[in-house]
Amino acid sequence: MGVIKQSIVVCMVLVIATRLSRLFETPLPVNFGGTWDPEFKKVADVFKRNVESGKERGAAFAVYYKGKPVVDVWGGYTDLESHTPWKQDTTTLVFSCSKGVAAIIMAKMAEMGTLDYSKPVSYYWPEFAQADKDNITVEMLISHQGGLVYLDEQLSIYDYKNNRQRWQDILAKQKTAWPAGEKFGYHALTFGLFVDELIQRVDPAHRDTDTIFMEEISKPLDIDFRMKVPLEDWYRTARLVPRSKFQLLFDAFQYRRYLKPIYDIVFHPDSLMARSVSPVIEFAQRTDVLNNPYIREVTVSSLTGTGTARGLAKMYGIIANGGAHDGNQLLSKQSINRLSKPIVRGSDAVMNTGEVSEIGLGTLYRKNPWGEETVGHTGHGGQVAVGDIKNNIGISYLTNHLTIHGVGDDPRYQDLEKILYETIAELEKK
Structure with a gap:
């Protein structure tokens, strides 16, 4: 049996086992909370429906629009085993959103x-x-x-x-x-x-x-985010629920943009892709090693940033609305303009997916539903933290229930992004 056939069989067994195990789980009460501007109620409703249906098992979503918070919702659980609900002050690891x-x-x-x-x-x-x-x-x-x-x-x-x-x-x-x-x-x-x-x-x-x-950003602007997790703050960070490498490989057959990178990680350890995720011994092991508080108290700005969706949405909302908030300057318009322009564009030599990537001064670019550029960074597992400068929007979606998605293409996030932009389009017509 070839390697690909073997991997398919293994992945199918894993999926069947996972689904069978869920049949014996006792459903937990629906946990949903937050605030929203009345004009953005449809956005909150979509998030709530995802929580109620089980599509969303633990996450937070926040939006700043024209300098003001308009959506701040959370739901699901930070730890299913201990039945710990997601709360207003829950933080989670943001993976590559840290780079932004x-x-x-x-x-x-x-x-x-x-x-x-x-x-x-x-x-x-x-x-x-x-x-x-x-x-x-x-x-x-x-x-x-x-x-x-x-x-x-x-x-x-x-x-x-x-x-x-x-x-x-x-x-x-x-x-x-x-x-x-x-x-x-x-x-x-x-x-x-x-x-x-x-x-x-x-x-x-x-x-x-x-x-x-x-000292320069978080405290002056009241942004709930750190580049690590101090031990004294560990109590409020969500426990990560990762996918195994073979589960990710199975997922990649459904979301084929990830097939080549995941295949290289699993079966080609000498490839650039596989080597790119193994420089640190602990990170090269299972993703759930990141649930170790002693590892998370060290800053590695590739992935260890931890905070609330509210905090990141606020930061990018400030950037998308001119760079200042309540008399405090985050960045000048010149700096924002510089961050908004890609430095390189083309095929990524490591990911090798064949797709066109755009990268700036540490930032990653993706298009909003209207085909316009947003600036910031997405992260593994479904994490998103971006600013839409043209439309004055700061957005963040953070979850501890990780998926294969890493470029803003997680269906849970896309549900929210779609209704958000539809809502803003309606407001702009008034």
Whole structure:
């Protein structure tokens, strides 16, 4: 039996077993809460229906429109085993939406005059120049052109805690997978490893990424988000419910844009795709290792950002509405304009899906239902955090019940996005 046939058989067995197990589950009471502007009631109704039907098992959805909160809803459970309901202050891991937050932090640093996108990374981090990386600029690094997709020597989260020198040395000596600037390919995990080290070296006070975000953005603007989870805040973060690699492979036969990347991860460990998700030992294991609080207290801006949908919707709502809120400036219009323009466009050399991707200064672009660009970042499992600058909208959908989706194509999110834009279209006609 061929490899593909074997994988199909295994996946079918998994699906049948999962569905049979659910037949014996005791249904939990419907949990739904939130607030919304009366004009956006249809949006809240769609979210509520998804919760009631079981399509939505645990998530939050928030929208800012023209600078004001218009939808803030949550529902389902943060931990099905303990019957813990999703609440107003529940946070969850946002995976690659973290990259968009890191991009905003760097844009803020550029405004402050401490960071120059055009300078070589080695200008701020001399040891980085090893292995012919002296020509990699900050812009190349954060737009996934640097070729630093994997690490030849794996790191451990505990290296960060107990042996920072080893952590730094492995990053500095890493060679590129291709000559910098020759092409681009998604740096799934290494993005945060390199960017966090760069940010701390650029900052005059050598603050880490989480501290800079807290002091420069989160606290002044009252944004409920962190780039990690401090142990004292662990009590309110949702327990992740991931899909196994073989479950993801089965899903990929339904959502075929993911088939090549998932197939490479499962069956081609030497491929760029497989190597791109394994630089950190703990992250290369099962996704549910991210339910370990001692791992989550370390910032890796590729994926460890944790917060509420309300917080991310507010941040992108501010960006989509000119960059200021209640007298506090998040970003200037010039910086927002810069973030809104793709740096590279074309076929991703790592994902290798054949689709056209657009990447900016740490940001990822996707089109809204009207075919217009939004800026921000999506994340594995269905996570979305974007700003629609043309229409003054900030949106975030966050869930702990993870799916294969990672580019804003999760049906749970698309239900909400569709009715949201229909509602706004109706309002604009008035």
